[in-house]
Amino acid sequence: MARRRQLYEGKAKILFEGPEPGTVVQYFKDDATAGNGAKSGIITGKGVLNNRISEHLMLRLQEIGIPTHFIRRINMREQLVKEVEIIPLEVVVRNIAAGSIAKRFGIEEGTRLPRSIIEFYFKNDALGDPMASEDHIIAFGWAAPHELEEMTGMAMRVNDFLCGLFNGIGIQLVDFKLEFGRHWEGDDMSIVLADEISPDNCRLWDIQTSEKLDKDRFRRDLGSVKEAYQEVARRLGILPEA
Numbered sequence: 077m078a079r080r081r082q083l084y085e086g087k088a089k090i091l092f093e094g095p096e097p098g099t100v101v102q103y104f105k106d107d108a109t110a111g112n113g114a115k116s117g118i119i120t121g122k123g124v125l126n127n128r129i130s131e132h133l134m135l136r137l138q139e140i141g142i143p144t145h146f147i148r149r150i151n152m153r154e155q156l157v158k159e160v161e162i163i164p165l166e167v168v169v170r171n172i173a174a175g176s177i178a179k180r181f182g183i184e185e186g187t188r189l190p191r192s193i194i195e196f197y198f199k200n201d202a203l204g205d206p207m208a209s210e211d212h213i214i215a216f217g218w219a220a221p222h223e224l225e226e227m228t229g230m231a232m233r234v235n236d237f238l239c240g241l242f243n244g245i246g247i248q249l250v251d252f253k254l255e256f257g258r259h260w261e262g263d264d265m266s267i268v269l270a271d272e273i274s275p276d277n278c279r280l281w282d283i284q285t286s287e288k289l290d291k292d293r294f295r296r297d298l299g300s301v302k303e304a305y306q307e308v309a310r311r312l313g314i315l316p317e318a
């Protein structure tokens with residue numbers, strides 16, 4: 077494919093101008109960072125796996141009527157997505173206490189939460205993505221009230237569906253992070269699921285052994301990071317050759 081203009085480079089992905097107006101190419105890198113860039117490394121082959129895993133999950137979600145930015149996978153490391161205006165929020169859904177919620181409230185990791193919990197963080201690297209309340213989001217204009225309601229509803233539906241999907245392959249969906257974007261068609265705007273869904277932004281534990289099959293293996297120096305991502309792809313039935 078012809079050389080394309082780069083629009084943005086993030087920690088794990090690069091966005092290029094797409095072949096048609098209103099499209100963007102999302103390129104998956106092997107780079108991994110943790111602690112807002114405090115730790116970084118390369119996990120060879122991670123980009124290929126996340127491209128495939130995210131494609132698979134976005135397609136399954138589209139099938140149940142969740143609108144997403146995903147159009148099609150182009151090659152091993154790239155996918156074509158709709159151009160959207162990213163809403164500057166990280167929407168985290170949690171089913172089991174782990175990571176920051178366990179630390180913040182002194183809950184033992186692995187404790188099932190009384191119900192699924194949704195949290196919002198303001199996407200801002202310089203500030204370290206601070207947690208934000210619904211009131212902060214509305215008052216500072218990061219999203220309108222109806223957008224927040226829509227994102228919350230979609231996040232809960234995504235959670236219900238993905239919990240079932242992963243449960244069926246022996247994996248517990250502990251928590252995950254979503255991002256949403258505004259997609260414009262003429263004067264019509266709709267909110268769509270954007271970014272990626274992969275072991276980089278989900279916590280996935282084996283139901284039998286509680287083995288971590290996600291980015292915590294990198295964050296906590298547990299080793300076998302690529303093998304864990306491969307295992308998720310294998311169980312999803314999409315292990316790419318390579």
Ligand code: C5P
Nearest residue numbers: 174175176177251252253276277278279
């Ligand atoms: O660190 P914390 O426990 O708040 O993370 C909750 C979930 O959100 C985890 O699945 C983590 O992978 C994801 N996350 C993310 N990007 C961030 C922060 C958290 O994908 N910047």
